[in-house]
Amino acid sequence: MGYTAMQGGLSAIKAAEDLVRRRTLGRRRHALDPSEVAEKMSLGVDRVMSEGGLYDPAAAAVALVQAEGDLHEASFIVRAYRSTLPRIAYSIPTDTGEMRVLRRITPAFQFAPGGQLLGATRDYTQRLLDWRIAEPGSFAEDQAEPDACRAEPPVFTRIADLLRAEGLLPAPNESSPEPDDITRSPIVFPASRSARLQTLARAETGSITAFGYSSMRGYGTFAHGTVAELRVGLIPFRIRHPYTGQPVKVGEVQVTEAEEFTISPHRHPNAEDVEQFALGYGLVFGQNERKAIAMAMLDRQLAEGGGAMASQEEFVLMHIDGIEATGFVEHLKLPHYVEFQSILQGMRRRRDRHAATTTEREAALV
Amino acid sequence: MNSPWVLRVDGLGKRYGRGCGLCSKNTGPLAGANSCANCGSILACTNVSFDLLPGETLGIVGESGSGKSTVLRCLFLDEEPTWGSAYLSGFHRGERDIFTASPPERRELRAATMGLAYQNPGAGLNLHITAGGNIAERLLNVRVRSVAEIRDRAGYLLRRTEVPHDRMDDIPAHFSGGMQQRVQLAKVMANNPSVLLLDELTTGLDVSVQAGVLDLVRELQEQLHIAMVVVSHDLGVIRLLAGRTMVMKDGQVVESGLTDQVLEDPHHPYTQLLVASMT
């Protein structure tokens, strides 16, 4: 009957895989070099690490090559790889104030201690398609060192601390409870802030940007906040030594951190305490500034609550994960003929019943 | 021992906000406010007590913000009261405060023992399931499991509330406000509740429609002898329906008695003003 779901499932899969492999290898019969991808498509690699929830640039670069550049697919491969790795230890909380800063801007002040450090950004570059990239040897004479910032990256005071010193921002809650772990216990509602932030940190970049954007356009609890600080840099990663119990630095991860000042719309007119800003927080793996900013916005939206979509915890947190969303949407490609047969039977049964009653009615009229 | 009342309310009160030592001085009819000027808390109602006798209708009258709807919402367990207790003769023989009921007991009380018709029919109905389906929900709650039985009962209730039979399978979102209100009445009546709570039933309806709805409630009173608490800002409605009346202002009861007495011989200046404004 020539229907592939009935026979030859395995050979069909193998043939499909073979076609994919040919595409991955291309006419030159070799896959892209993942180390070159990691170096030159680092923002894509960063997205894969962030959405995949695993800090491993080498693995993310392999995934990106394997997925033919599909960022969703690459993140998914990385997440699946993550499931095979036993959890050996939990890291000790890191104060991101220790960050070795590669880029740091503060839109809230013209000048702040440490100054504005633009770093590597396209923000103020005209986005003109540069055809020279396609011409071999175009940049041969460019002798610049790849590491523009050879000096030791600086460490800066946080902008938020300036306002804390003035009493305009609450001190960080030092007595935070042990954070939830959404990879081990599924999120429950109402969600803890740690569960919220973890979910947002792994969110799909496009989805989180759209949710954040909707909150700015009026489908949110307040129009918009002020980005206090956006920084990209390296933070130390420490665990407790299994024998001595002492903190040990085991590496560094590159992250993007965004902090946003907002004013609560829900302040009571007769509240007795002094009014303070609230801080929205975003932290994501790699350099991914739009995601970090959107995360900080949604952190506040979800804390304030309200009727807007972007303020509704279940709506945002249950739909923002790219791997869950694409998986379920694309599962509609799977065969559904058993269910459809059942639906079809009902439709035919009702059609026949309708025909029978129509005939009866017409017979009665005659 | 059977209690002489079907519903007893004792010292009921509801505060929104954290409250302070000056709240009681800053609110109430003497202060002319229901919110505390010091801490901003709102004392929606305080110290409300009454007994509701079988077959009796008690009216609660007052302007908006007087706390009368809050009393109903607390009794229907939509809101947690801050103070006080309430007893239903059908709940643990009237010996247990309904505010201490467990979540399943609360569901049972709301589904079978009491009925609340909200001022806004959208609050009491799902406007996007059929009128019959709305009534079915209450019947299904008490384990009716036959479509024919549900439709018989729904048909009867809709007839009683003067909703045309052919609208039973239509969704209330397509109905006029008056008809939505009548469907809501049919719904709350579905399980023969022992106490019916009616919140501003006719507010917002055309005068001609109001008369029909009020006639219907009177008929239900006369034929089914359901005990009711009727909340309204309209003394005309209260006079028509209630044998006894409580007058509320700024969260407190300022006067109560037989409706005729209250209307003929109002004692409190606010009641006098209300009565005077009627004529």
Add this chain to the structure above:
Amino acid sequence: MSSVATLVAQNVTPGRGAYNFGFLDETTKREVRRALLKAVALPGHQIPFGSREMPVARGWGTGGIQVTLSILGPDDTVKVIDQGADEGVNAWNIRRLVTDTSGVPTTTDSREATIIQTRHRIPETPLRDGQVLVFQVPMPEPLRMVEPSERKTRAMHAQADYSRAWVYLYEDVVRRGEISHATGYPVMVAGRYLLSPSPIPRWDVPKLNMADGLYLFGAGREKRVYAIPPHTEVVPIDFEDYPFYVESFPDRKCQKCGAEAVYMNEVVLDDGRHAFTCSDSGYCDSRLTGGVE
């Protein structure tokens, strides 16, 4: 690009690419088994678990796969079906994940299997004592059709507040003259919890009641497992005057094995005619090779 087996063989980078028996690490498997024990102890109750990402997409059976891999031992024999068929591409993909990471034997004969993983069918041959049927579940929440909020549906389950599910059926009767809900028909388990049996056709629903085998349900994306232990009462919700019924295939015979009274696949041939075959391919095969009546 490669199956797990080739990755294991290639051992991509030193120290990487070596997979544990059953893909998941042992602590993860233990965690899933603990959730399953709880599920068996509370028939029909949805148990949250720390669902892992699998090398198969969310929504493509990851819940069932995690359950299967967590209960799998070296002595097991596994059968994997999708829409009743052993040969489907998705069934193959899941089967080779199981075998590539565990080396256990597989079968298409449901009688030989100790664990059967299924997407949306229950085999025609009744399960026997000791067999486990693992369902892949896309939407574990039977109340989702009437209530989108997880927080609210959990409270509704806690209070056994199912009147809105009944209203849904009532509305169906009013609108269509019958309960049209086709697959994933909601059932009451042991008189306590409303459960979605995953999108199996109605045909399979009666097989859930008082069965000899164990039914385990895994929903990966939604992070829930639940169970129907052997000899548990499972009743589809219906009305006295609109009773539950199953699909029927009157006068239809399987074109291959001649079976009647089985759930059928309807296929449209190149000439436009409709033909019917057993949906349960393993059952069909064993009738052809003998051994099954």
